[in-house]
Amino acid sequence: MNASSLRIPVDNPPAFLDGGAKQLLIDGKWVAAASGRTFPSYNPSTGLELDPCALGEEEDVNRAVAAARRALEGPWSQFKPRQRQTALLKLAQLIESNFDELCMLDTLDMGMPVSFGPYMKPVLLGTYEYCAAQALGLEGETLPNSVGGDIFSFTVREPVGVVGGIIPWNGPVFNATWKIAPVLATGCTLVLKAAEQASYSPLRLGELCLEAGIPPGVINVITGYGESAGAALAAHPGVDKIAFTGSCTTGQHIVQTTARTLKRLTLELGGKSANIVFADADRSKAVAGAAMAVFANSGQVCCAGSRLFVERSIFEEFTHEVAQLAKSLRVGNSLDPATQIGPLVSEEQLNRVTGYLAAGKEEGASLLCGGTRFEGNLAGGYFVAPTIFSDVRDSMRIAREEIFGPAICAIPFDDVDEVVRRANSTEFGLASGVWTTDVGKAHRIARRMQSGSVWVNCYNVLDPAVPFGGRKMSGYGSEGGRHQLDAYLNIKAVWINTD
Numbered sequence: 001m002n003a004s005s006l007r008i009p010v011d012n013p014p015a016f017l018d019g020g021a022k023q024l025l026i027d028g029k030w031v032a033a034a035s036g037r038t039f040p041s042y043n044p045s046t047g048l049e050l051d052p053c054a055l056g057e058e059e060d061v062n063r064a065v066a067a068a069r070r071a072l073e074g075p076w077s078q079f080k081p082r083q084r085q086t087a088l089l090k091l092a093q094l095i096e097s098n099f100d101e102l103c104m105l106d107t108l109d110m111g112m113p114v115s116f117g118p119y120m121k122p123v124l125l126g127t128y129e130y131c132a133a134q135a136l137g138l139e140g141e142t143l144p145n146s147v148g149g150d151i152f153s154f155t156v157r158e159p160v161g162v163v164g165g166i167i168p169w170n171g172p173v174f175n176a177t178w179k180i181a182p183v184l185a186t187g188c189t190l191v192l193k194a195a196e197q198a199s200y201s202p203l204r205l206g207e208l209c210l211e212a213g214i215p216p217g218v219i220n221v222i223t224g225y226g227e228s229a230g231a232a233l234a235a236h237p238g239v240d241k242i243a244f245t246g247s248c249t250t251g252q253h254i255v256q257t258t259a260r261t262l263k264r265l266t267l268e269l270g271g272k273s274a275n276i277v278f279a280d281a282d283r284s285k286a287v288a289g290a291a292m293a294v295f296a297n298s299g300q301v302c303c304a305g306s307r308l309f310v311e312r313s314i315f316e317e318f319t320h321e322v323a324q325l326a327k328s329l330r331v332g333n334s335l336d337p338a339t340q341i342g343p344l345v346s347e348e349q350l351n352r353v354t355g356y357l358a359a360g361k362e363e364g365a366s367l368l369c370g371g372t373r374f375e376g377n378l379a380g381g382y383f384v385a386p387t388i389f390s391d392v393r394d395s396m397r398i399a400r401e402e403i404f405g406p407a408i409c410a411i412p413f414d415d416v417d418e419v420v421r422r423a424n425s426t427e428f429g430l431a432s433g434v435w436t437t438d439v440g441k442a443h444r445i446a447r448r449m450q451s452g453s454v455w456v457n458c459y460n461v462l463d464p465a466v467p468f469g470g471r472k473m474s475g476y477g478s479e480g481g482r483h484q485l486d487a488y489l490n491i492k493a494v495w496i497n498t499d
């Protein structure tokens with residue numbers, strides 16, 4: 001690792017970054033890409049290069065899928081539920097003891113502020129622990145039938161097979177975990193395609209899987225670009241299921257690609273979530289709730305509450321308070337422990353987000369704060385100042401499309417029916433928020449929201465026992481919760497004629 005790419009000295013630079021090119025993890029071994037090529041990786045706080053990664057392409061995907069297929073039929077297939085549980089728990093322990101390093105990799109690679117680590121720890125470890133518990137309970141059913149004779153029928157649930165996981169860059173440790181843990185719980189195997197902007201922590205997690213005693217080939221990690229490595233994985237006839245998290249456009253692409261082999265598919269896509277604040281809300285919670293529903297992780301969160309509907313009687317005052325808070329947030333190098341808002345992941349993302357900011361201004365929205373690239377002493381990094389738009393019409397691009405940056409559209413409303421209708425009139429359906437002290441109103445609105453999650457008097461809360469997933473253009477299938485493993489299992493009906 002090149003120390004100057006950090007700019008802020010760190011006590012614990014990740015040993016994983018040793019200055020060499022990171023390789024692919026296939027069949028339990030580190031291997032170079034078949035082409036021998038690599039691609040660069042950047043620290044978004046500085047714009048400077050970090051260790052490059054192997055440029056995985058179709059041939060590498062083929063090797064990884066072959067390894068995953070062999071592993072599916074090898075010693076892994078003999079692992080009893082309890083052994084899979086033990087492996088998951090051992091992995092959780094290893095992640096805990098290497099937690100700072102994993103967080104530091106995400107901090108350097110995609111700009112997650114180092115101060116966020118402690119917040120993610122319980123959900124991250126809990127995901128492995130929850131899946132470990134679920135590994136013991138993959139029962140089938142005995143089913144009374146009405147056919148003649150004496151035929152006994154029952155079901156068994158079996159691993160779907162080789163899973164292709166394709167993940168984005170906005171939370172690499174998390175996104176990788178949401179694919180790895182269910183695969184291990186169900187006895188599937190995985191080829192994980194890391195996002196090209198943030199490859200390190202998925203690779204390191206793959207290495208920890210080996211350390212946890214999970215056989216080689218069960219978890220393979222490929223780095224490389226979406227249109228080559230990702231597309232090859234989605235198209236591969238030897239892959240039984242794709243679990244994708246990312247943009248709608250790529251999700252649609254994958255639907256088409258996977259149609260050719262009819263493999264199973266789950267999609268966790270984008271959003272344009274409504275966060276609704278009523279005049280009776282507890283202001284001491286709602287102001288920070290409205291701000292951090294969007295500014296956390298610099299707005300690079302699929303469920304960001306980016307359409308902030310505020311009841312008209314408090315609109316001016318409330319949005320002013322959110323803007324004051326926004327202005328007080330400390331934007332900085334992600335390695336600085338005082339940083340609250342880090343950079344966007346890449347120059348491309350910076351251009352995309354500033355493009356939206358310009359479009360908002362052109363369409364006539366006004367700015368309460370932010371609205372530009374944030375440079376200060378941070379030139380070189382990809383920072384955007386926390387932004388709040390007012391005078392937003394529902395038809396504006398900034399109110400309809402996922403910006404995936406630290407930008408709020410503040411919109412006044414007058415009554416419940418109106419705000420529910422406007423909140424739901426989006427192509428997306430991932431999440432929504434409601435802030436009110438009226439319990440009845442909270443329940444009634446929660447029932448009416450067309451989204452996979454509804455947070456009342458809180459936002460962005462996740463737990464392994466509670467499902468998270470979308471509807472409409474936000475995708476299908478959910479991660480977390482009692483039913484999450486269904487997408488990784490086939491049901492087989494067995495009929496036994498006992499006559």
Ligand code: NAI
Pocket residue numbers: 166167168169170193194195196224225226227229230231232234245246247248250251253254268269270271301302303349352402403404
């Ligand atoms: P993306 O959806 O293209 O990338 C996500 C993953 O898919 C990456 O691993 C990528 O390599 C892979 N991929 C790309 N094209 C593929 C293909 N044809 N076949 C198979 N895999 C493919 O998202 P990208 O380009 O990184 O970000 C663009 C925008 O998408 C963001 O500005 C944001 O609005 C949105 N996005 C939303 C996310 C969410 O969780 N809602 C996550 C990431 C991006």
Ligand code: MG
Pocket residue numbers: 041042043044108109110197198
């Ligand atoms: Mg990077």
